[in-house]
Amino acid sequence: ARAIRFRQDSNEAVGGFFSQIGQLYMVHHLWAYKDLQTREDIRNAAWHKPGWDELVYYTVPLIQEMESRIMIPLKISPLQ
Template identity: 35%
Template sequence: MIIDERTYTTHPGKVKAFLEVYERLAKPIQWPILGDPVGFFVTEIGTLNQVVHLWKYDSMADREQRRAKLAVAPNWGDYLDAATPLLLRMENRILVPTAFSPMK
């Protein structure tokens, strides 16, 4: 099992607009393909204007297959076109659980 941690930093004051675009255009396409996220968060303390979402996959191969399917999904480009201008930076990390992690 792996966790894909994705952090999107919006232009100042654009978190609400990004979330509205995401919920309207991305969620109906992304969640059926990737599965429900582990969590979807906004920052309140620390680096502001960030949206952090976590996705669980069985393996890197599972992640690659699902993300490839997402990339060619109908209307996914509409979301990218609407969301990209709202973002300053996109980061992602792959997290691997330790032997004693409650989530495996």
């Protein structure tokens, strides 16, 4: 949750979810970007914000598995 403040000004956060049943503590983040270049620019800009590197340093050891997917919204999606 602390990481959101570093990226909330870009307004791309759509949702964050985690499980407490089934596979425990699996976390899902959904981010919406105009295009792949915007995604790259926003992600790179986070590294220039004071405190982001420290947050990543302490978070990475908690990650056991990570997967990223690029999804394209349907034409009827409000995320167009």
